[in-house]
Amino acid sequence: MDYFIELFCSGLSRGAIYALIALGYTMVYGIIGLINFAHGEIYMIGAFTSFIVATVLSILGFPLLAIVALSGVAAAVWASAYGYTIEKIAYKPLRHAPRLSPLISAIGMSIFLQNYVLLAQTSDFLPFPELIPDFEFMEPIAHIVGSSDIVIFITTAVVMAVLTYVIKFTRIGKAMRATAQDRTMAMLVGINVNNIISATFIIGSALAAIGGLLIASHIGQINFYIGFLAGIKAFTAAVLGGIGSIPGAVLGSFILGLTESFATGYVSSDYEDVFAFSLLVLILLFKPSGLLGKAETQKV
């Protein structure tokens, strides 16, 4: 039973990380109908930024809590700047182009950013400083659930709660929902749609960067390539839940995280990805719009 709970907890924290990334995919898709394949790279850049900031701060002798907070903020801000810029450079000029064009542009952006970080940093794995210590009060259950799992889960829960509040109740959140539902009408009621699209990229990127920080500190190493698999997995989670749907992305992420965790624990870690993507294939076969997604009705 302990083993089951252990797998369950690690599945939840894995799912939480996927959710942080998947939200960016699903929000961008909701607003402009684009799969932003460079989103995984944003997460990777977030991890690198927090790595650099955390390393510098720890050399300067800052206390751990300040290091975590500052590197988190720095990663979110820097990754947001990337997300914002990518949209302006690679997607905005193609907004009225056929749907395939921005998709190809996104893949190009993803390859470009990977190689850019490869050249600017290194191809080696870098040891990531342990930002989440083992808490003492966790000791009695440490063999079942790790401190970083708890931190990841709580952080994600807080971030989700804030995001839900923003989208449901604030002016910008309402404008985002309106733009997602009907862009022309959003323009006609006076919403500056360009700003809303930028805001979506900024929020999505900040979430991915926080995910990058958490996972890097959990796993303990990063390199330029981590964004690829994480991006694909989060994308899978978003599709699983129904792309474009925010609760769907969260649900899909947890299902994916738990599936992987149980597959690793009860079968073999070699089969982790097989299970993850089999799940995707099954969903696409039996419910192509995803668990909580709505089937797109074509107007005739």
Add this chain to the structure above:
Amino acid sequence: MLNLENVQAGYGNILALKNVSLNIQEGEIITLIGANGAGKSTTLMTISGVVTCRSGKILFQDKEIQKKSSDDIVKMGICQVPEGRHIFPQLTVKENLDMGAFLRNDKAEIKKDMDYVFSLFPILAERRNQDGGTLSGGEQQMLAMSRALMARPQLLLLDEPSMGLAPLVIKQIFEIIKQINKENNTTIFLVEQNANQALHIADRGYVIENGEITLTGPAKDLLSNQEVQKAYLGI
């Protein structure tokens, strides 16, 4: 109040508006009639800044607006109720109305305007917490007009408000258009295929064919014009 001078606009290689000039005075109800694809909706979308004006000038209160963004144009006081109503389907009736007042900050006045549109269309008050997508066609048209009124427009652009509605509802909608024009002195630019109804409430009318204005005059004259009767009134 609004002047279009030799406006050209279109989509891709298609020039939907070849040469459109018209003017609207404050307080008037002006109608633009024409067949399917003549350029009626494009005219409104170009005024609203959604379709780019390729050449010519659009003047609103003597200021050029053809280069302005759609949100700036709303800010200046031009609101549109587009064809097909474009209700935000997963926002509630109240949230749809809130979106209409998106650029305003005067909470007390917004509340007042919401009460005003609820008095115009009591059914909307009953359904205020229902999703916009669940309303009937007539209710959606009422909501779309109310949403535009929430911005307190000086000029209200209405695109085919009668489309797909039952005759009784159409009558009600046209009554309300007249009422809005009288009570708030809101200038109204009404695009209609239902030429008969439109010309009966309008002061003046324009006829558009293939992206060009071919005829204009007082609504009464257009109603008795033989060509208009033949082409648009089915007489």
